[in-house]
Amino acid sequence: MGSTAKEETRIADALCKAVLERRLAPGSKLPEEELAQIFRSNRAKIRRVLLSLSRYHIVTLEPGRGAFVSRPSPQEARDVLASRRLIEVSLLANPHRSLSAEGAERLRKIMAQEAKAHADHDAAAMIHTSGQFHLTLIEELGNTVIKNIIEELILRMSLIITLYERHNTTCCLSSDHNDLLDLLLAEKHAKASALMARHLEGIESCLDFHREPASTTILSQILKPV
Amino acid sequence: MGSTAKEETRIADALCKAVLERRLAPGSKLPEEELAQIFRSNRAKIRRVLLSLSRYHIVTLEPGRGAFVSRPSPQEARDVLASRRLIEVSLLANPHRSLSAEGAERLRKIMAQEAKAHADHDAAAMIHTSGQFHLTLIEELGNTVIKNIIEELILRMSLIITLYERHNTTCCLSSDHNDLLDLLLAEKHAKASALMARHLEGIESCLDFHREPASTTILSQILKPV
DNA sequence: AGCCTGAACATTGTAAACAATCATGGTTGA
DNA sequence: TCAACCATGATTGTTTACAATGTTCAGGCT
Known part of the structure; x- marks a missing residue:
């Protein structure tokens, strides 16, 4: 999904891919510092990526609390x-x-x-x-x-x-x-x-809206270290 | 359009409104400092707003050159x-x-x-x-x-x-x-x-794709000083 | 025991200074 | 005269440090 800079595209794509392949569970926290280390980047860029993804409803930003993988109602x-x-x-x-x-x-x-x-x-x-x-x-x-x-x-x-x-x-x-x-x-x-x-x-027809599993995942195991 | 913080919503909405009402011409430059003054905000927030709007294809970010109101081909x-x-x-x-x-x-x-x-x-x-x-x-x-x-x-x-x-x-x-x-x-x-x-x-049927007027506008006259 | 409180820690949010890049205008030389 | 070039100023991009907020855990109170 087209970001501005090259590195940010890389990170955004990696996150999107993880979401698409259902490795990243909805509700998972996405700490800026941790992501920066995993992708060998810095907080500022991670922050931009997360803001972008929030526009696509993939990530939800909770002010003061951080970014989470969205949990659609x-x-x-x-x-x-x-x-x-x-x-x-x-x-x-x-x-x-x-x-x-x-x-x-x-x-x-x-x-x-x-x-x-x-x-x-x-x-x-x-x-x-x-x-x-x-x-x-x-x-x-x-x-x-x-x-x-x-x-x-x-x-x-x-x-x-x-x-x-x-x-x-x-x-x-x-x-x-x-x-x-x-x-x-x-x-x-x-x-x-x-x-x-x-x-x-x-x-x-394969979906059941009554149950809501809260399975959260650990990032470093899921996002390959570049 | 839902931004995270309140102030940023205000700024984004003002810009969108200006675009919607066709006061902001496509191609207009959107300098960060100038916008910050107009909206009595700071560059960081303006920057976030511009990034958001670029995701909606309203604004185009050209690396190293800045933000412009998009000119759809x-x-x-x-x-x-x-x-x-x-x-x-x-x-x-x-x-x-x-x-x-x-x-x-x-x-x-x-x-x-x-x-x-x-x-x-x-x-x-x-x-x-x-x-x-x-x-x-x-x-x-x-x-x-x-x-x-x-x-x-x-x-x-x-x-x-x-x-x-x-x-x-x-x-x-x-x-x-x-x-x-x-x-x-x-x-x-x-x-x-x-x-x-x-x-x-x-x-x-009212559109004519042959002409491409390059009318650029001056921000301060268009965006009310809050 | 359970719960509330508060301090220590971790994470996010903000601001400011610095570096890099791009537009400009004026100068020099053919 | 015109074009290429360099120097200057302005704008964007990045990093850093600091402030504010949220979270966690330990201790004490009911």
Whole structure:
């Protein structure tokens, strides 16, 4: 996510990645000094990064207390889900432009990575490539602005899933992606849109807003020392 | 737009308001020291505000050169327009919930303010209330997350309109709002959605991406000295 | 025993001084 | 006359130290 300086981008990306892959649990405290050591940076830069991330609702700043990984409320969770569904579903129904050949190629490459991650049982890679598929799709059919919006929503969804995922369920089936691409190439917008709606509803149905685990994590074990 | 501290919110809001009402021209430089004096604040806080606003694409930070009011490129302009249209139109077609009685009441009040601003020939108030109408509508039919997204897009649209508005045209006709409310209360989603599409397309048709005026402004005359 | 209180510690927030970078205007030379 | 160049001033970027706030833990009181 575009920061100004290079080093800050690095740090922000590392934090976002940790959130995306659900290594960083919602509610975790993010002490400035500790982060500065982990990333071999200084407090000022960490501070800027945290402020930036707070704008994306990934981090919550509590004045006088510090920064924490956000814990979206059930209401916020529902709103994020609904917003993402609204945007992705309607973009597939009314794409700004149809899928180009090179776009399809990009998507296929990502699907190959997905398959590999699945074969390797690499959970982090699976989440990452799955998100990448959605983002690339949005970018091909829509534009950069919408892509950025969805990018933020996907990050927030990671927090939501970590918080509210019902155990015993296997969320996020990725077999849909194949069908989705076929429908898009066949220009069957209505069907593609409906499939996307089901796809996202599938994720929602795996959530349970009654429980709120407070699992906090220890940073240094999670954020690799650069 | 929610900042952490109170004073910073005040400053950010003042800047956003100036952008929204098109007093702050795209490209204007925003020197830290000068802003600090205008808002009787200090550089550190101004700096935080500018960083925040840069995350909303309202301000562009150029390393070593400082902060400037963003100048969206024609491409970015088109993308912002398209994104806003996508979201607003599809939300009206598939609202998350139907308009409540109190929601209608809120909208009516805003429309009254719009009428007053129109009667007074108060351009700033007209822009402000018009935006408020859209935002309230989105919030009633959708949720807070979508509202925040649209809020940012409306701000960016202010910059775009300032940059690319074709003169001799009267953009943003507000007579549509009345009809829109009627259609919504009658639960005529398809018609409401179509009207919104036309409404937003009307704005787009007033833009001309060929000219790029570089009008820069002087801050102290525009930002009231608190 | 449980809880309130207060002091010591740790962390965040703020300010100011310093360093680095960029815009400027004037000078020099062809 | 014009262009390139250097010196100067202004603005941004970074670091440091210090102030304010929150947290924790020990001790004493009820």
